[in-house]
Amino acid sequence: MLEKLKQEVYEANMQLPKLDLVTFTWGNVSGIDREKGLFVIKPSGVDYDKLKPEDMVVVNLKGEVVEGEMNPSSDTPTHTVLYNEFPEIGGIVHTHSPWAVSFAAAEIDVPALSTTHADTFYGDVPVTPALTKEEIEGGYEENTGKVIVKTFKERKIDPEAVPAVLVSQHGPFAWGKTPDKAVYNAKVLEVASEIDYHALQMTRRNIEVPQYLLDKHYYRKHGKNAYYGQENAKSKEHAARK
Numbered sequence: 001m002l003e004k005l006k007q008e009v010y011e012a013n014m015q016l017p018k019l020d021l022v023t024f025t026w027g028n029v030s031g032i033d034r035e036k037g038l039f040v041i042k043p044s045g046v047d048y049d050k051l052k053p054e055d056m057v058v059v060n061l062k063g064e065v066v067e068g069e070m071n072p073s074s075d076t077p078t079h080t081v082l083y084n085e086f087p088e089i090g091g092i093v094h095t096h097s098p099w100a101v102s103f104a105a106a107e108i109d110v111p112a113l114s115t116t117h118a119d120t121f122y123g124d125v126p127v128t129p130a131l132t133k134e135e136i137e138g139g140y141e142e143n144t145g146k147v148i149v150k151t152f153k154e155r156k157i158d159p160e161a162v163p164a165v166l167v168s169q170h171g172p173f174a175w176g177k178t179p180d181k182a183v184y185n186a187k188v189l190e191v192a193s194e195i196d197y198h199a200l201q202m203t204r205r206n207i208e209v210p211q212y213l214l215d216k217h218y219y220r221k222h223g224k225n226a227y228y229g230q231e232n233a234k235s236k237e238h239a240a241r242k
């Protein structure tokens with residue numbers, strides 16, 4: 001069943017290593033057939049270079065496996081919550097892309113500091129609060145989905161306007177109308193996270209140019225008793241010996 005969707009989700013998953021968004025088997029993409037109320041997701045722990053379209057697992061909106069030889073991604077409960085709570089989305093991506101994970105680990109939103117960001121995300125990409133001990137022990141992946149939805153509702157963020165989130169201490173989830181668009185949004189988030197990291201570092205550190213560097217430049221230009229002045233003397237001797 002859902003062979004066409006399996007192919008589409010397979011191809012979207014294969015974009016992740018090509019776009020340098022995953023290491024080893026970390027990460028997963030799913031896509032949904034809203035009419036049938038079924039979604040297709042990557043099987044858990046399968047290397048991308050061994051993955052086949054027919055390996056995709058079909059899951060219903062209760063999170064139950066409907067078809068598939070292998071276990072679905074361990075993040076399936078998170079995808080299930082998001083498909084139920086965000087009815088407009090057609091595809092979801094989860095990765096551990098390092099720049100976005102850096103912001104998730106620091107529990108900092110990815111701020112909308114550049115057009116690279118703003119062309120895709122209408123506002124900062126939010127980071128969720130850290131999951132509580134109870135939420136972790138009471139079903140980490142399902143509660144991850146619930147914390148994402150709670151974050152968007154409490155902060156009045158439209159998931160269509162900002163199609164991504166950082167799960168605190170875990171990593172990014174991105175989504176879109178299709179699995180392919182979800183992958184695109186995941187890559188833009190990673191690029192924007194790297195840009196923002198450097199921008200924040202540069203604005204936070206005022207580096208004074210050491211005066212001696214300016215002096216050296218001055219002395220080099222005017223040939224006075226500086227290192228460069230000596231070099232000039234050496235080069236003149238060398239030239240005279242030729």
Ligand SMILES: O=C(CO)[C@@H](O)[C@H](O)COP(=O)(O)O
Nearest residue numbers: 026027028044045073074075
């Ligand atoms: O964060 C985790 C595991 O801690 C997962 O997101 C893995 O990175 C992907 O798991 P599978 O999709 O292969 O089950």
